[in-house]
Amino acid sequence: MSNIALSLAKAAGWISRALGFGGGTTIPGMILLKLRPRALQEMAQELEEIIIISATNGKTTTARMVSHAAHESEISFVANTSGANLSSGIATALLQRNPDERFGIFEIDEAALPDLIPQIRPTVLVLMNLFRDQLDRxxxxxxxxxxxxxxxxxxxxxxxxxxxxxxxALAYLGSLHQNVEFLGLELTDYGSETIPHAADSLHCQKCDSPLNFKQVTIGHLGHWECQNCGFRRPNPSFTGDKINLKGLNGSEFIAASKKDSLEIQIPLAGIHNVYNALTAYATCSTIDISTTKIQKGLSTISAAFGRNEIINFDGIELMIMLAKNPAGANQNLKTLLLEEGNMHLAILLNDRTADGKDVSWIWDVDYEMILDRISSLTISGDRAYDLALRFHYSGFPATSMHVAPSIQELLEHLKSTIKTDGRAIALPTYTSMLDLRAGLNKIGATHSFWEEK
Amino acid sequence: MTEIRICHLYPKEMNIYGDRGNIAVIQKRLEWRGYSSSITPISTGDDFTPTNFDLCYLGGGQDRDQMIVAYDLQKKSAALHSAAKDGMVFLWVCGGIQLAGAGYTDSEGRRIPGVGILDLDTSAGKNRLIGDLVLEAELNGDTCKVVGYENHAGRTFLGPDATPLGSVLKGHGNNGIDRTEGAVQRRAIGTYMHGPILPKNPWLADKLLSWAIEHKTGKMPTLTPLDNSLENLAQQVAITRAGVKR
Incomplete structure (x- = not known):
C-alpha cells in the first residue's frame, strides 16, 4: 500500500490531538479513505479473524467485553474501542494496528454496517438488536x-x-443464513408480559400478523410467536438463565451452550448488560476462548465511557448512563428502579447530528416510572426546555425541576443540591455525554476518552 | 365535570414520533382547566362510532404499519365522514395527514387509499423531506408561529376545499414547492409537523381544545389562561435553533 497515504493519515491523528481538536480516533482514517478508497479492504485482508458487532444498543459495551476476554486469553487484536464506529473509525484502528495483531474486534454503526461488511468481510458477524433510534438519521x-x-x-x-x-426481526434475518447460532434469555422474573409503549418489531416478518409475547425483556425483545403462521423464536444454542440483577452494583447469570455452562458475574447493571455479556460469551466461545478466560474477562470489565461510568467530583459520585433512544433510556430507568431510595437525577438533551436532530423521542421514554423516586431533577443541554415540558406534562411539579443552561451550572447545581458524599445519576444523549465529560475533565475529574483502549 | 372524549386511532401502529406527547398535552390542558377526559384506543378490527368522541387523533407510523392501517381505515371511512360533518375535531399527524387525504401513491406507483376527510392527495417523492419546520400558522383569523420537525417522503398537494395550516418559514412543508404546510377543513387538521407538535405550540393545542369543548357542549368556551412560560421558552429555543428570527 502507498506509504505516503499511510504516513499522511497517521500524522493527521497526531496533529489533531496536538492541536486539541479531539482524539484523532477518526481523522486519520477519514484522510486515508479519501486518498485510498480501497484501504479498508486491503488492511482487513491482513487479519486472520474479524469479529464485527452491531446493534442499536449495547455494541460498544459488548465489543469491549469480547476485547477484554480476548486480552485475558493473550490474543493480540486490533479494535475500535473508543466508539468510533463508522468507516473512518475502523480505518483509523486498522491504520494504527501492530503487525502482530492478527484479530480484529470491531463495533459498527447499524446504518454503516451494510456498506462495510463487503469491504471488511468478517469471519464472525454478531447482530444484537434493532430499536427505533434517531429517525432523522x-x-x-x-x-x-x-x-x-x-x-x-x-x-x-x-x-x-x-x-x-x-x-x-433479527431472528428472521438469521433464518436466512445457514451458518448461524442463536442466543437468548430464558424466562426470568425481570421479564414482563406487557409490551412497553415504544416497542417496535411487533409484526411477523414473514406474514405481517401480530406477534404474541410470552415474555418481554426490553422493548420488543423476548419470547415471541406469530399468531398466524407459527413462526417463533428459534431455540438458542447460547442461553442466559437464573439472572440476578444486583442494582447498580452489577449482575450475575448462568450462561450455557451445548459445550459448557458457567456462572458469569459482571460489574455492570441491568438486563441489557446481561444481553451484552451473553452475546460476548457466545462470541468468545465461537472463537474458542476458554470459559475461565471469558469468566475472568467479563468479571473484571469496567464500563465503556459514558455507559454506567462512575466519575467522582467534589465528593459526589456521578454515574453517567448514556440514554440516546427510547429503548436504551427505558432500560436505564428500569435499572435505576432496582436501587433503594430516592435519587438525584440529571438529564441532558442535545439535538446535534450524533444525537438525532429530532427530539420527539423523549416522549416515547417512560419517565413516568421514576417520577416518585426523584429527590431532585436537573435538566440541561441544547434542548433542555423540551425535556422540561416532557416532565411538566407528566405531572411532575415545575417547581421541583431546575434547568441548568450550561454544564458548569449543572455541576454547580448538583453540588449545592447534594452537598457531600451523595450520589447523582446523569442520563445524557451522546454529544451531551461528551460535553458532560469535558466539563468534568475541566475540573480534573476524568480523563479524555481517546486515552481509553 | 364535563368530559371530553378522545379517540386515539391505532396507537400501537402509529406512534413513532412521540405521538403520545400530543395526547398528554390535550389531557393535561383540559385537566388544568377543570375538564375531565377519556382516551379510547381504537385499533385494527375495532368499530369507530362517530357519536362517541369529540376529538380524534392519528399519528405517524412506519410505511409497513401505515399500509396495514390504511386498509383498516377504509372500513371506518363512512363513520369518519359522518363525524367530520358533525364537527368532530381531528388532528392527524405525519402518516395521518396522508391517510386523511384521497390517498398515497408510493415510489413504485402503488396506490394506498385514504379516507378523504381532507381535500388533498399525496405521492412519494424521491428523497425524504427531513428537518426543522417553522410555520406562520393561521386558524380562525388568528396567527401564531408553530415549530417542530418533519420527516416524510410524501409530497402533499391541497385541493380547493382545504386551506393550509400555515405558510413555511423554515423547512419543506407539504411538498417543498408551494411553501404550504398542513391542511384545515372544518375542524379537521392534518400536519406533517411532529416534535411532537402540541407541547411546544400551546396556541394550537388550545384551539383544538376549545373546538372539542364546543363539540361536546355546543358552546364555545372561554379557556382559562395557563402559565405557558416553559412552553414559550421551548418554542423560542426550537425556533432559534431552526435558524428563524422571532
Missing amino acids: YGELETTIQKWKEMIESLPETTKLIINADDP
Missing part, C-alpha cells in the same frame, strides 16, 4: 431491517452469524 427501523436483509443474503457461507433470537 437512520430512517425507519423497517428500512434498516431491509438493508440488513440484503446484507445477510449476500454473506458468504463461511461467515458465522451470531443472532439474538429474542429480537423477532
